[in-house]
Amino acid sequence: MARIELQIGGFGGQGVILAGLVIARALSLYDKREAVFTQSYGPEARGGASSSGVVVDDSKVDYPYPTKPDIMVIMSQEAFTTYFPKLKKGGTLIIERDLVKIDGKPEGVGEFHSIPATKIAEELGNRIVANIVMVGFITKVTGIVTKESAKKAVLEMVPKKVKALNEKAFETGYGYEEE
Amino acid sequence: MSVVQANMHPLDNYLRTERLPHVWCSGCGIGTVLGAYLRAMKNIGMDPEKTIMVSGIGCTGRAAGYVKMDSFHTTHGRPIPFAVGIKAARPDLNVTVFSGDGDLFAIGGNHIIHAARRNADITVITINNFIYGMTGGQLAPTTPETGITTTSPYGNVESPFNLAGLVAVSGASYVARWTSLHVRRLEKSIEKALKKRGFSFVEVLSPCPTAYGRRNRMRDPVDMLKYFQEHAVVKHHINPLEGVIEPDKDFIVGEFLDAEEEPTFEDKLWEMTKKEFLYTSQAERTAWILEHRRHLETLSKIISGRGER
Amino acid sequence: MKVEVLEGHHFLSGDVAVAEGAIAAGCRFFAGYPITPSSEVAERMSRRLPEVGGIFIQMEDELASMAALLGASWGGKKSMTATSGPGFSLMMENYGLGMMTETPCVIVNVQRAGPSTGLPTLVGQGDVMQARWGSHGPYETIALSPESPQECFDMAVRAFNFSEKYRIPVVVLMDESVGHLFERVSIPPKSEIEVIDRKISTDKKRHIYEPDDDLIPPMPPVGEGFGIHVTGLTHDERGYPVITAEAQEKLVRRLVDKIRVHADEIIDYEEFMTEDADVIVIAYGISARSARRAVIMAREKGIKAGMLRLKVIWPFPSKKLRELVEKASHFVVAEINNGQILVEVERAIRKEAVFVGKMGGEPHRPDEVLKGIEEAVK
Numbered sequence: 001m002a003r004i005e006l007q008i009g010g011f012g013g014q015g016v017i018l019a020g021l022v023i024a025r026a027l028s029l030y031d032k033r034e035a036v037f038t039q040s041y042g043p044e045a046r047g048g049a050s051s052s053g054v055v056v057d058d059s060k061v062d063y064p065y066p067t068k069p070d071i072m073v074i075m076s077q078e079a080f081t082t083y084f085p086k087l088k089k090g091g092t093l094i095i096e097r098d099l100v101k102i103d104g105k106p107e108g109v110g111e112f113h114s115i116p117a118t119k120i121a122e123e124l125g126n127r128i129v130a131n132i133v134m135v136g137f138i139t140k141v142t143g144i145v146t147k148e149s150a151k152k153a154v155l156e157m158v159p160k161k162v163k164a165l166n167e168k169a170f171e172t173g174y175g176y177e178e179e
Numbered sequence: 180m181s182v183v184q185a186n187m188h189p190l191d192n193y194l195r196t197e198r199l200p201h202v203w204c205s206g207c208g209i210g211t212v213l214g215a216y217l218r219a220m221k222n223i224g225m226d227p228e229k230t231i232m233v234s235g236i237g238c239t240g241r242a243a244g245y246v247k248m249d250s251f252h253t254t255h256g257r258p259i260p261f262a263v264g265i266k267a268a269r270p271d272l273n274v275t276v277f278s279g280d281g282d283l284f285a286i287g288g289n290h291i292i293h294a295a296r297r298n299a300d301i302t303v304i305t306i307n308n309f310i311y312g313m314t315g316g317q318l319a320p321t322t323p324e325t326g327i328t329t330t331s332p333y334g335n336v337e338s339p340f341n342l343a344g345l346v347a348v349s350g351a352s353y354v355a356r357w358t359s360l361h362v363r364r365l366e367k368s369i370e371k372a373l374k375k376r377g378f379s380f381v382e383v384l385s386p387c388p389t390a391y392g393r394r395n396r397m398r399d400p401v402d403m404l405k406y407f408q409e410h411a412v413v414k415h416h417i418n419p420l421e422g423v424i425e426p427d428k429d430f431i432v433g434e435f436l437d438a439e440e441e442p443t444f445e446d447k448l449w450e451m452t453k454k455e456f457l458y459t460s461q462a463e464r465t466a467w468i469l470e471h472r473r474h475l476e477t478l479s480k481i482i483s484g485r486g487e488r
Numbered sequence: 489m490k491v492e493v494l495e496g497h498h499f500l501s502g503d504v505a506v507a508e509g510a511i512a513a514g515c516r517f518f519a520g521y522p523i524t525p526s527s528e529v530a531e532r533m534s535r536r537l538p539e540v541g542g543i544f545i546q547m548e549d550e551l552a553s554m555a556a557l558l559g560a561s562w563g564g565k566k567s568m569t570a571t572s573g574p575g576f577s578l579m580m581e582n583y584g585l586g587m588m589t590e591t592p593c594v595i596v597n598v599q600r601a602g603p604s605t606g607l608p609t610l611v612g613q614g615d616v617m618q619a620r621w622g623s624h625g626p627y628e629t630i631a632l633s634p635e636s637p638q639e640c641f642d643m644a645v646r647a648f649n650f651s652e653k654y655r656i657p658v659v660v661l662m663d664e665s666v667g668h669l670f671e672r673v674s675i676p677p678k679s680e681i682e683v684i685d686r687k688i689s690t691d692k693k694r695h696i697y698e699p700d701d702d703l704i705p706p707m708p709p710v711g712e713g714f715g716i717h718v719t720g721l722t723h724d725e726r727g728y729p730v731i732t733a734e735a736q737e738k739l740v741r742r743l744v745d746k747i748r749v750h751a752d753e754i755i756d757y758e759e760f761m762t763e764d765a766d767v768i769v770i771a772y773g774i775s776a777r778s779a780r781r782a783v784i785m786a787r788e789k790g791i792k793a794g795m796l797r798l799k800v801i802w803p804f805p806s807k808k809l810r811e812l813v814e815k816a817s818h819f820v821v822a823e824i825n826n827g828q829i830l831v832e833v834e835r836a837i838r839k840e841a842v843f844v845g846k847m848g849g850e851p852h853r854p855d856e857v858l859k860g861i862e863e864a865v866k
Contacts, residue, residue, distance in 0.1 A: 195715075195717070198728060227715075228711065228712070228713040228715075229711050231710060231711070233559070243717070243719075244717055244719065244728065244729060247715050248715060249710045249711065249714065249715060249716050249717075250716070250717050250718070251559075251562065251717075251718045251719075252717070252718065252719035252720065252721065252729075253555065253558075253582075253585060253720060254555070254581055254582055254584075254585050254720055256551070257551060257552070257555035257581070257582060257585075258555075259552075259555075260519075260547060260548075260551070260552035260553070260555035260556045260559070261555040261556065261558060261559040262559060263545070263547075263552075263556050263559065264517070264519060264545075264555065264556030264557060264558065264559025264560040264561075264563065264567075265559035265560060265562055265563040265710070266559075266563075267517070267543050267545060267556070267559075267560060267563075268517055268543065268559070268560040268561075268562075268563025268564060268565045268567075269563040269564065269710065269711060271711070272563075272710065272711045289548050289549060289552070290548060290551075290552050290555075293547075293548040293552070448543050448544075448545070449543075451538040452537075452538045452539075452541045452542065452543070456538075457538060457539060
């Protein structure tokens with residue numbers, strides 16, 4: 001597999017940074033791939049559009065930032081406006097169904113997936129795990145990272161008290177059947 | 180010149196005699212104060228091998244070069260943070276900062292209030308000669324209003340700092356002010372400062388006939404001492420804010436503050452490295468911190484003259 | 489955590505990796521003042537140092553931080569601070585005192601875009617010449633430039649080793665991009681990490697600044713009756729001030745020479761596809777990662793491109809460049825400033841290089857460097 005770029009965009013507080021970090025860590029430490037994680041910094045990282053990037057390659061990653069992402073995950077309408085145009089032609093688009101209002105698969109997109117991650121998280125008990133629902137879903141539909149590695153990374157990176165909730169969130173996202 | 184035993188000065192063991200004579204002018208008070216400091220050390224049996232002197236830039240800053248102990252002549256204004264670093268690394272050693280008013284209160288002003296706030300276990304001796312002596316007599320943050328200096332040729336329009344007052348309200352454990360005329364009391368006061376665990380500070384008003392007196396109607400070295408003699412009023416434990424110095428008026432010298440010893444900054448830094456502190460709950464750490472906190476409300480009552488001493 | 493030195497594989501940011509590298513090198517004192525984008529270094533050290541028996545102090549400013557660093561180093565602790573642009577400017581005062589008094593310590597500068605407050609959260613590489621000449625007067629410096637968290641770890645160790653060996657403040661010249669990106673860091677067992685400690689003087693009669701044959705004087709301990717005097721004034725071997733041109737010539741000449749004669753041991757670079765290259769890109773830090781991609785893109789287009797990546801910026805590898813200019817015809821310099829290493833490169837190759845500069849805020853896109861390569865061979 002050659003270089004793959006993944007970008008996750010949303011608004012501050014949605015946990016898009018943690019989502020990217022979990023995937024990159026799983027790839028790097030457990031799938032033994034070469035992976036880099038980066039994030040947008042600055043005032044925009046405190047509210048407004050926020051994004052994280054994961055670049056994975058067979059050999060050491062040179063340029064660490066996504067340029068034309070192969071996979072774009074969007075969790076807010078504003079992030080859709082900001083980041084969607086960067087998606088590679090024919091790339092995969094994944095959206096938070098209730099927070100990104102678009103009429104079906106946009107032109108130029110290859111694979112298209114959607115999930116009501118926030119609603120699922122609320123049903124599980126706390127909307128804060130919407131990002132981990134999304135991580136489970138990304139893991140399933142893209143196959144970019146193995147399930148075992150992703151789950152291991154999730155459990156390592158969340159506080160002890162909420163491990164069970166996050167595990168459930170990951171599994172629910174992973175098992176989600178699209179309508 | 181060879182030094183024979185019979186000719187030895189009582190302080191020769193504390194001085195790098197090969198570096199003498201010193202750079203200070205005749206009539207300067209720095210030597211008097213350094214003498215008081217070294218005698219105080221000797222009186223209380225402080226081991227010069229376990230004592231470090233740190234100084235900054237200026238006439239007073241040169242003192243570090245004459246004392247026979249590990250000594251550091253650092254950059255302008257920075258002897259206090261340098262001393263904080265060395266004391267944190269080696270809390271077993273005695274650390275004194277010996278420097279001037281310009282060094283410690285103008286360019287280094289921020290550092291002294293923070294070292295006092297932290298209660299760093301260092302002793303600071305400041306010689307206040309109202310002027311930048313070494314560079315030829317420029318305005319200092321201590322120059323009295325109306326004072327003529329090379330950079331206030333029409334008279335100083337600024338208000339000077341009340342050094343002892345400032346340090347007392349910043350959180351120091353011991354604060355005193357004397358003049359170079361009060362040699363015996365100064366010596367005793369330095370003994371106390373050296374023995375005190377925590378931040379101790381002694382301000383010494385001292386004549387600079389060359390750069391200050393000459394331009395301010397005290398040309399003769401004795402004039403400045405006369406001024407000290409006539410205007411210094413010995414009073415202890417005043418409200419430190421009353422320690423202002425105004426031209427031609429009486430001013431207060433004495434012990435401004437002598438607080439109970441409390442855990443020092445270094446005590447706390449090193450406690451944090453212990454297993455008993457680290458490997459416990461945050462609730463227990465919080466309890467330890469509160470138990471070892473400084474009682475600034477008591478300190479504040481003392482310095483405002485409203486509390487028990 | 490509560491372990492002395494991390495081992496094994498970790499997924500870390502550059503800022504955290506440089507802190508862990510310092511601890512592995514034996515750093516047990518940190519004094520600093522928070523500043524973006526280096527604050528994560530201080531945050532990590534504040535948590536980690538007590539665990540390994542070390543002292544962390546957040547000072548009142550960078551002037552104080554640098555002074556405390558030197559004090560603690562004389563107190564026998566391996567000492568470090570971390571800062572960024574505006575803080576690095578303030579530290580220049582006692583960076584000079586460290587040079588003059590030959591005090592080992594490490595300064596991490598996670599570069600952001602300037603001048604002044606500039607872009608606090610975004611990348612720059614404008615402090616290269618400041619690391620070289622930022623404090624007044626003549627002296628020689630050592631500055632390292634990592635391109636990844638792995639190198640942040642490794643170079644923190646190396647920076648301490650250089651600083652202890654040559655008795656000099658060493659700068660780890662990171663940049664915001666490398667400081668904030670996360671990557672795998674593989675740490676060998678503690679026993680396999682080479683750690684160098686300063687030479688300690690044992691002879692109380694020996695002058696404090698009497699050098700060995702390697703021009704480096706052993707460092708006396710404090711509180712042991714050596715009665716040392718250390719001053720920022722020009723001094724003789726006893727450490728006493730001597731205000732003459734002769735004393736200055738003797739002392740400062742040695743300070744310069746002690747690095748120059750060891751330059752070959754310090755200089756380090758990576759050659760990437762330079763073997764048959766027609767055009768060579770010189771880059772460091774995050775810019776080197778863009779340049780590496782650009783070199784591959786150029787090769788795909790049939791241009792014989794290569795890269796010389798500076799791992800150690802100061803001392804500068806002039807000799808290597810003079811070798812390369814015999815083989816390659818064109819040179820490109822990519823850095824996030826208006827031409828700092830460019831000056832050194834052109835001085836070494838004695839001709840003009842194509843300059844691909846950016847004023848800061850973002851790293852070069854690989855195609856921007858590629859354009860420079862194409863312009864060079866045109």
